[in-house]
Amino acid sequence: MEENLSQCLRFYTRERKKNMSDLTTTADNISDLPESLLHLILSFLDMKQVVQTSCLSTKWRNIWRSVPVLNFDYYSLTNTSDIRNISCKEKFMDIVDHIMFLRDDSGIQKLKLCSYQDFMGRYDSGRVDAWLLFVIKQQVKEIRLRINPIYKDYHQLPHLLFTSVIEVFEVYTFCSIFSVQLPNSMCSATRLRILKLETVILPKGDPNGELVLTCPVLEEMFLKYCSHHDLKILSICAPQLNNLVISNCRAASCKIKICSPNLSSLKLILACYKDYFLGNLSSLVTAEIDASQLSTKFLVRVLNGLCNVKTLKIFGYRRKVRLTFSL
Numbered sequence: 001m002e003e004n005l006s007q008c009l010r011f012y013t014r015e016r017k018k019n020m021s022d023l024t025t026t027a028d029n030i031s032d033l034p035e036s037l038l039h040l041i042l043s044f045l046d047m048k049q050v051v052q053t054s055c056l057s058t059k060w061r062n063i064w065r066s067v068p069v070l071n072f073d074y075y076s077l078t079n080t081s082d083i084r085n086i087s088c089k090e091k092f093m094d095i096v097d098h099i100m101f102l103r104d105d106s107g108i109q110k111l112k113l114c115s116y117q118d119f120m121g122r123y124d125s126g127r128v129d130a131w132l133l134f135v136i137k138q139q140v141k142e143i144r145l146r147i148n149p150i151y152k153d154y155h156q157l158p159h160l161l162f163t164s165v166i167e168v169f170e171v172y173t174f175c176s177i178f179s180v181q182l183p184n185s186m187c188s189a190t191r192l193r194i195l196k197l198e199t200v201i202l203p204k205g206d207p208n209g210e211l212v213l214t215c216p217v218l219e220e221m222f223l224k225y226c227s228h229h230d231l232k233i234l235s236i237c238a239p240q241l242n243n244l245v246i247s248n249c250r251a252a253s254c255k256i257k258i259c260s261p262n263l264s265s266l267k268l269i270l271a272c273y274k275d276y277f278l279g280n281l282s283s284l285v286t287a288e289i290d291a292s293q294l295s296t297k298f299l300v301r302v303l304n305g306l307c308n309v310k311t312l313k314i315f316g317y318r319r320k321v322r323l324t325f326s327l
Helices: 002-031 034-042 047-055 074-078 088-099 127-137 184-188 296-304
Strands: 069-073 110-114 142-147 168-172 194-198 211-214 220-224 233-236 243-247 250-258 266-271 272-278 284-288 311-313 321-326
Touching: 047 069, 047 074, 069 074, 069 088, 074 088, 088 127, 127 142, 142 250, 184 211, 272 296, 284 296
Parallel strands: 069 110, 110 142, 142 168, 168 194, 194 220, 211 233, 220 243, 233 250, 243 266, 250 272, 266 284, 284 311
Antiparallel strands: 311 321
């Protein structure tokens, strides 16, 4: 029996050495890839996993310092699902600080930040601004934020955010009370192509209460549950805008104007405004209108502005029916 056991152990040792050798060879093969390809692979990982690769070998030790995609997730970095744990929130912010400010001078292409807070937590807008300004300095092109300031806080995002080379911006707050406001610089961002805003406060606009969005290369815009605050007129006049979705925005004291000649797709879902002006929509192909909270007067006004649309869907008007027809 002892001899059989010895043979088994020798066999296991040989197999283990062989497997380790194969693993080392595989690791070495990955390490031989160009740094740009390694960065691409790491861009699909959370920053916790990215930093852990520094233990693989000498070559990997500092690669995390130059990855162009930063993906910070609260659950991953703190190893907890308890969003009420204040020490974990501090730990999360400290880790983000540590990783960002130990980076080298290489550029950043994308920042994704998912920071979970609740009404018992502490939201540090100064640190969030510092992170945003840091990635802006590194020529970041895409920012996606999932943040949740507590109801007592008011946070206006930095003006420099939209005077930079930013191309894609998305922000969503978990709080039902609006506390994050966009700066006026958003309205004329020269590089912005995609804008997605949810549960935030729109910019203040001019002294007359008019907010005019004229971003020259904006292609897609999504507004959902956004506060219009004291705005009197929201004008969307982006010349290259192709897709516009306005959902669950109730602004009883604000008029809306949409004048985008290249707009091909429009959705107005529970978009309740004081008045509607739709003009110069000559490229419109599809439109979807939720008329459940529109008066006949406003519905007719909206439809008059959609005279060039190819396919129109209207639903929710008076009866629970859905109409689909082509013009």
